[in-house]
Amino acid sequence: MSVKKTKKIKIDRNKCIGCGTCVALAPEVFELDKENKSWVKNPKGANEETIKLAADSCPAEAIKIEME
Amino acid sequence: MKKSEADLILKNEVPWLYSKKVKEHFFNPKNFMKPSEEKKFKYNAYGEAGSAVCGDLMKFWLWIDQKTEKIKKARWRTFGCGSAIASTSMLSVMITEKGGMPLTKAQKIKPQDIMKRLGGLPIIKIHCSVLGDEALRAAIKDYERQKNEKNKNRQK
Numbered sequence: 155m156s157v158k159k160t161k162k163i164k165i166d167r168n169k170c171i172g173c174g175t176c177v178a179l180a181p182e183v184f185e186l187d188k189e190n191k192s193w194v195k196n197p198k199g200a201n202e203e204t205i206k207l208a209a210d211s212c213p214a215e216a217i218k219i220e221m222e
Numbered sequence: 223m224k225k226s227e228a229d230l231i232l233k234n235e236v237p238w239l240y241s242k243k244v245k246e247h248f249f250n251p252k253n254f255m256k257p258s259e260e261k262k263f264k265y266n267a268y269g270e271a272g273s274a275v276c277g278d279l280m281k282f283w284l285w286i287d288q289k290t291e292k293i294k295k296a297r298w299r300t301f302g303c304g305s306a307i308a309s310t311s312m313l314s315v316m317i318t319e320k321g322g323m324p325l326t327k328a329q330k331i332k333p334q335d336i337m338k339r340l341g342g343l344p345i346i347k348i349h350c351s352v353l354g355d356e357a358l359r360a361a362i363k364d365y366e367r368q369k370n371e372k373n374k375n376r377q378k
Binding site: 170173174175178179204207210211212213215 | 273276332333334342345348349351355356
């Protein structure tokens, strides 16, 4: 049996510059709010690979995927 | 503390290299809107996208066949870097090849689809490549808006 791990996507609002790269790569997961900062609207909106790509592509390194 | 570029590349284990395809499109961009043809180019859809924070801007002009709703011609222009230029050049090829892409399909193009055709992009340059499909969608929206207006006027 595999150990179930939940992953949490964390966005540092102070780092986020609102460029929208994460939204372009994973529109079902990320969205820009009124202040043009990214937030997670649905952590299960895309597969792990896509979410990792979005996190790795963030030019401000504002997205972290944490294991809980 | 901000990590250096070299740290980033090492961390992500991606080479600091552009693929052959990226270089090809960077040095010889396809469907680029030349200043000399801007006034002559016939288009029925225009869209732009940009992010003030990253300082880039993308413009897209389209000539859409109204009967088939396929994209027959495309032009674009950007302030962007090699990654932005190559991605948008490839995108413009994708939407106009094989007799033109239907609007419904063009609307669904993702940055990942463009990256695949380019043979990949260095991960720290991916954020530069996402403006093209955004501007394309803005142009398609512009076309739909004009179409709706025309239909409304007809009904009056």
